[in-house]
Amino acid sequence: MSSPMTGDTTADLAIIGGGFTGLSTALHAAEKGIECQVLEARKIGYGGSGRNVGLVNAGLWLPPQDVRQRMGEQRGAALIKTLGDAPEYVQSLIQKHQIRCEATRTGTIHAAHSPKGYADLARRADEWRRLGAPVDLLSRDQAAEAIGSERFYGGLVDRRAGTINPMGYVRGLARAAQGAGARVATGVTAQKLRRVGERWIVETDRGSVVAKSVVLGTNAYSDDLWPGLRQTFTMIHYFQLATVPLGSRSSSILSGGQGLWDTGPIMFSLRRDAFGRLIIGSMGTVIGGMTGLSRRWAARTLRRLFPDLGEVEFEHCWHGRIAMTPDHLPRIHRLAEGLYTPIGYNGRGITPGTIFGKAIAELLAGGREEDLPLPISEPKRVTSAAVMSRLYQMAFTANQYLKSI
Numbered sequence: 001m002s003s004p005m006t007g008d009t010t011a012d013l014a015i016i017g018g019g020f021t022g023l024s025t026a027l028h029a030a031e032k033g034i035e036c037q038v039l040e041a042r043k044i045g046y047g048g049s050g051r052n053v054g055l056v057n058a059g060l061w062l063p064p065q066d067v068r069q070r071m072g073e074q075r076g077a078a079l080i081k082t083l084g085d086a087p088e089y090v091q092s093l094i095q096k097h098q099i100r101c102e103a104t105r106t107g108t109i110h111a112a113h114s115p116k117g118y119a120d121l122a123r124r125a126d127e128w129r130r131l132g133a134p135v136d137l138l139s140r141d142q143a144a145e146a147i148g149s150e151r152f153y154g155g156l157v158d159r160r161a162g163t164i165n166p167m168g169y170v171r172g173l174a175r176a177a178q179g180a181g182a183r184v185a186t187g188v189t190a191q192k193l194r195r196v197g198e199r200w201i202v203e204t205d206r207g208s209v210v211a212k213s214v215v216l217g218t219n220a221y222s223d224d225l226w227p228g229l230r231q232t233f234t235m236i237h238y239f240q241l242a243t244v245p246l247g248s249r250s251s252s253i254l255s256g257g258q259g260l261w262d263t264g265p266i267m268f269s270l271r272r273d274a275f276g277r278l279i280i281g282s283m284g285t286v287i288g289g290m291t292g293l294s295r296r297w298a299a300r301t302l303r304r305l306f307p308d309l310g311e312v313e314f315e316h317c318w319h320g321r322i323a324m325t326p327d328h329l330p331r332i333h334r335l336a337e338g339l340y341t342p343i344g345y346n347g348r349g350i351t352p353g354t355i356f357g358k359a360i361a362e363l364l365a366g367g368r369e370e371d372l373p374l375p376i377s378e379p380k381r382v383t384s385a386a387v388m389s390r391l392y393q394m395a396f397t398a399n400q401y402l403k404s405i
């Protein structure tokens, strides 16, 4: 899938990062005739994109009214509309490029973990319905029917949303970008960015790329390539375990094929894949590999939710990094002339990564910064980011421990 990089090269656009953001930028830019060189340090999907739950959500983490309140009526409403329509756009790319990623269009369920969580969902549902979105508020009984568990206080089904195998989607974007003419090199780390005259020089461990523009699609996996960038967000982890394929044993769980996440302050997620595996996750890292604390947490949580399921075996576990911003809104920064980075997706990156990549490509093809889905902003350091990351990690570990006994 990767075209090797040997020695120095030139391109119109150098893109650092082989995730949704970098590859969507590459695909859309290459389709506009921009010569692109993608540089990925590890492999396609190594970052959040390949480790994702697979919930193709509409809108942002925040309810629409809160987005408008934080961004202003006009820009907020425009972003909500763009990201509300974004699952449809992701599905259209999957169709157009025949991406094999187990895509479903059956919606997602945001499940209430408490009466307070249900009140939050009702508020979201009211606003989405006012905006004409196809969302349904589920009563406790309806949620029990849809989820196959009596443990939730209700739910919000968003019929614009769906699920994917995220690694399949990100690999498909890489292939589509290459098909459109982009060069995609893996195992190449960008080590330094230098501005010389009107050009950027990206120094890597395999040679340099001279380019007019550079896009950093490194999000929570940002290193020190652009000093200070990784101090602009608080990094948290999210972990998942996948059971072996469970066949008909799992068929009453999320029988409509929706992916689920809950309203708990330490979020929990569940999806049934195309092979009948249950993929269960929460905030934090995998602790103790396939036999330790996280496995006990997963087994205990499934038993609590689905007492009839019985013992299950797990076959995979992994975790990844999420970039949280203080106001839970993503950013598009112009770090310098011709150097952009969309960043800070707050755990919601399938649709924003795809859409912001497309928008950056349009900008670099001659568009205007004013037409980006987000106003360009200056990077700001979050002074407490490292301390907050550690505190969150402690809270998430305690949560795994308490819920595994």
Ligand SMILES: Cc1cc2nc3c(=O)[nH]c(=O)nc-3n(C[C@H](O)[C@H](O)[C@H](O)COP(=O)(O)OP(=O)(O)OC[C@H]3O[C@@H](n4cnc5c(N)ncnc54)[C@H](O)[C@@H]3O)c2cc1C
Residues within 6 Å of the ligand: 016, 017, 018, 019, 020, 021, 022, 023, 039, 040, 041, 042, 043, 044, 045, 046, 047, 048, 049, 050, 051, 052, 053, 054, 055, 056, 057, 188, 189, 190, 191, 217, 218, 219, 220, 221, 222, 223, 225, 238, 239, 240, 319, 320, 321, 322, 345, 346, 347, 348, 349, 350, 351, 353
């Ligand atoms: C466990 C988990 C579950 C999630 N679930 C969901 C979900 O269900 N729905 C959803 O919408 N979002 C979800 N997210 C969020 C989403 O996955 C991310 O927001 C998204 O993947 C970010 O994409 P990206 O392309 O910007 O960055 P990434 O996919 O993180 O890619 C960044 C890449 O940059 C590379 N890189 C970094 N530095 C360099 C360098 N110097 N040189 C070369 N390459 C470099 C890294 O190797 C990495 O591959 C989840 C995230 C995690 C971690």
